[in-house]
Amino acid sequence: MSVSIKDVARVAGVSPTTVSHVVSGRRPVSDETRRKVQKTMAELGYVPMRSARNLALGRTMLIGLLVPDIGNAFFAELTKGVERTAASHGYNVILANTGFDRQSALTHLELVHSRAVDGVVYSAGSPFTDDEIMAAIGDLPLVTVDETVTASAAPLITSDNYNGGVLVARHLLELGHRSALVLHAAPGLESSESRVRGFADEWARGGGAPLQQADGGFTYEGGRDAFHRCLEDDPSRGWTAVFATNDEMALGALRVCHERRIDVPGEIAIAGFDDIPAGRTSGPALTTVSQNVAEMGEIACSYLIKKLNGEALPDSTMPLPVALLVRESTLYAHAPQPSERSDHGDE
Amino acid sequence: MSVSIKDVARVAGVSPTTVSHVVSGRRPVSDETRRKVQKTMAELGYVPMRSARNLALGRTMLIGLLVPDIGNAFFAELTKGVERTAASHGYNVILANTGFDRQSALTHLELVHSRAVDGVVYSAGSPFTDDEIMAAIGDLPLVTVDETVTASAAPLITSDNYNGGVLVARHLLELGHRSALVLHAAPGLESSESRVRGFADEWARGGGAPLQQADGGFTYEGGRDAFHRCLEDDPSRGWTAVFATNDEMALGALRVCHERRIDVPGEIAIAGFDDIPAGRTSGPALTTVSQNVAEMGEIACSYLIKKLNGEALPDSTMPLPVALLVRESTLYAHAPQPSERSDHGDE
DNA sequence: CTGAAAGCGCTTACAG
């Protein structure tokens, strides 16, 4: 078996109490004793056992991160931010990839329920209802990301989606567009709806014509099919620009243009939202709005840790600024190296 | 505080021993007693506390997953597979995103060292040397993915990289190519080297000319720059096809062609390896070799769980089959919907 | 500056 605090105490000729205090530093220990104990610990290869410490202290230094799909670049990036911040505060992250299978996801709720974690960062999209989540979480500290959990007073970390929509509309208006098609998610997804609202408000303000809209389901295939249908239904194309509320859908539209030999941006300009890697390497590269997703994760995690430490939180959280990334799909670069202009959202 | 096993025992009028056995099912309990206890647990909202159970049992039902970068699609997908399998066996996954910062990564080694996890799935690329890893892991059960840890007898889960290279070479030869450029990673990365070996062996067998090679560092930028240099150094292009040992580099090469108005696959055919999402949506879509990465994660995790249960493992692990995905970057589809032909590696 | 002992909330060998 592994060596325990008693073994160290015996060999060093002190009490377990003293060994514990040498490790934690929570009580002064004479230099001589400390050195002796440290030497013994090193010799025996003693490492305090987490499980025992957890039980004694009533906490685990573990944070639960509930995301619907770690394979999605957004959540992977978010995870990165959470993980990084947790590590820098001595916490570790338990990943609960809830997926879409309720059955297997129950393990994750049990985890939360059994106090295996000290707190939770939760991102909507799991196969649970908000009520189930709240029941499992009970009074555990909670921070949410991107979408609210109804009936919860937990802080919400989100990007300034509205302003992202505004930036895209302004950019397209400046290029001379006055008619546009908006590809959005199914109703109920607040992030997509905010982006549409921002776009529509600015578009109207700038003298744009009434928008045509279609539901692209927030996926590549959905965007591709919805855009395809729009082209079929309206061959004369009552619009010259497309705003998709995420990059997946924008890439779907781009794909249709590629197959039909429609020049982008010559005939149609296309803009997305999120700045996923695939949009950086597509031809043409995709104009989009970047969110600082890793930073969302960092902030969510540091809020949670503040809560765990009993520190006060700001009452309201400011949406994180977003940035417009102008690439080739709206504005063709003539230089061999495409330039990337960035308008910061909080200008 | 939360309700303990003693509370339940007192209210139900039985001993803590009996409550424990109702929960675990490890000892027969009379129907009447069981029902009474279950009713009481439900009423009080009792959930056994994990920390206490962990200490008593000497295990945590937690698996440590060490990956270099969860933001990378390969590792995100791998994580998904590990997580899924772990959940289905009642285990949870602690994510240790080692990144490239040694300092913060120490938290993760401490985690392993302090027995906070029952076992480890390790994927190379962390800022630790193999020796440091092995020292921290000690005698904890370990399974490695993709790259071996030297001086460890741990099982290794890997794709059939060699055969992937063979498949690409055969495909390009069938299309009539006889001269090719290979973009590979820096030496020492076994996965990349196997792919090159498979390609080169088949290429020679099929009558191809000696290969030109360049180091693209396994990244988008590296591939782009290396390919750029190859074009500059050899304007007459002594090759008609490019095989990059991963998709990132292939997309970099594709990018250069796009900027220089070089037709792909008309003037140059390009193939990659990995089947990352960006290659599915690029124009032209990228011919590549798909690995079943999530399955690698599943297998790694189930091996680890077998080890944890003391079950025997197969002595040698068969490399997982790969599949060639023919897309537009080597063979332009004339139908509006590009067809996707799949050759299985184990045919 | 240091130690003996109780306690964290479970599990389980032992006894009945």
Next chain:
DNA sequence: CTGAAAGCGCTTACAG
């Protein structure tokens, strides 16, 4: 079928 009690390896209030 059931219970009393020891034990898992730490932490810490209390006492000196």
